[in-house]
Amino acid sequence: xxxxxxxxxxxxxxxxxxxxxxxxxxxxxxxxxxxxxxxxxxxxxxxxxxxxxxxxxxxxxxxxxxxxxxxxxxxxxxxxxxxxxxxxxxxxxxxxxxxxxxxxxxxxxxxxxxxxxxxxxxxxxxxxxxxxxxxxxxxxxxxxxxxxxxxxxxxxxxxxxxxxxxxxxxxxxxxxxxxxxxxxxxxxxxxxxxxxxxxxxxxxxxxxxxxxxxxxxxxxxxxxxxxxxxxxxxxxxxxxxxxxx
Ligand SMILES: [Mg+2]
Ligand SMILES: [Zn+2]
Numbered sequence: 538x539x540x541x542x543x544x545x546x547x548x549x550x551x552x553x554x555x556x557x558x559x560x561x562x563x564x565x566x567x568x569x570x571x572x573x574x575x576x577x578x579x580x581x582x583x584x585x586x587x588x589x590x591x592x593x594x595x596x597x598x599x600x601x602x603x604x605x606x607x608x609x610x611x612x613x614x615x616x617x618x619x620x621x622x623x624x625x626x627x628x629x630x631x632x633x634x635x636x637x638x639x640x641x642x643x644x645x646x647x648x649x650x651x652x653x654x655x656x657x658x659x660x661x662x663x664x665x666x667x668x669x670x671x672x673x674x675x676x677x678x679x680x681x682x683x684x685x686x687x688x689x690x691x692x693x694x695x696x697x698x699x700x701x702x703x704x705x706x707x708x709x710x711x712x713x714x715x716x717x718x719x720x721x722x723x724x725x726x727x728x729x730x731x732x733x734x735x736x737x738x739x740x741x742x743x744x745x746x747x748x749x750x751x752x753x754x755x756x757x758x759x760x761x762x763x764x765x766x767x768x769x770x771x772x773x774x775x776x777x778x779x780x781x782x
Contacts, residue, residue, distance in 0.1 A: 606647050612631045739763035
């Protein structure tokens with residue numbers, strides 16, 4: 538059962554102490570003690586999911602391209618602050634797409650904004666359980682990922698990792714020997730597309746999840762992603778084609 542009940546929804550309206558701060562530094566000195574307590578020592582760094590569940594079999598060689606995939610609304614259904622592992626549902630064709638990209642030499646890294654943590658909607662423990670389930674469902678279909686990074690913040694935290702900021706991909710590039718200029722992002726939000734362009738790679742936009750709503754914004758703001766795709770499957774095909782595969 539999900540935790541998105543009314544009690545939890547109320548938490549969204551909790552006054553955010555960081556909104557009163559004006560510091561642009563990485564670690565916000567204004568973080569109030571009670572807030573810090575409620576968020577479990579939340580600093581402004583990105584988080585990396587426990588590597589035990591990701592595939593470490595690929596040895597580091599010369600720098601590889603990566604597919605940076607958004608999680609919610611792109612690889613799995615977006616369930617709005619998903620906190621329960623039993624509600625994880627992988628899109629048809631997602632595992633197959635991941636496999637195809639990996640076989641073609643792409644590292645697959647999930648980069649996901651999880652502001653539900655900062656908003657008090659989900660805990661990091663719940664998120665870890667959801668990620669574990671997500672990775673195991675992919676594995677059941679024979680697909681592995683190389684890494685998973687998440688940002689637990691909201692915009693007001695001024696962190697360096699919330700997409701479209703590049704903190705997570707920069708760190709992944711270092712840890713996985715990735716060439717960002719040859720890499721792609723795939724996601725259902727303008728933030729995902731912008732991340733691709735901010736990192737010097739290409740951003741693909743999918744129409745699953747929030748994609749259709751976001752597409753209107755894209756048109757209004759005359760933003761042209763590298764490609765607009767119906768699903769992650771189409772996006773993977775587009776990436777492979779762009780690489781002559
Ligand atoms: Mg998304
Ligand atoms: Zn962040």
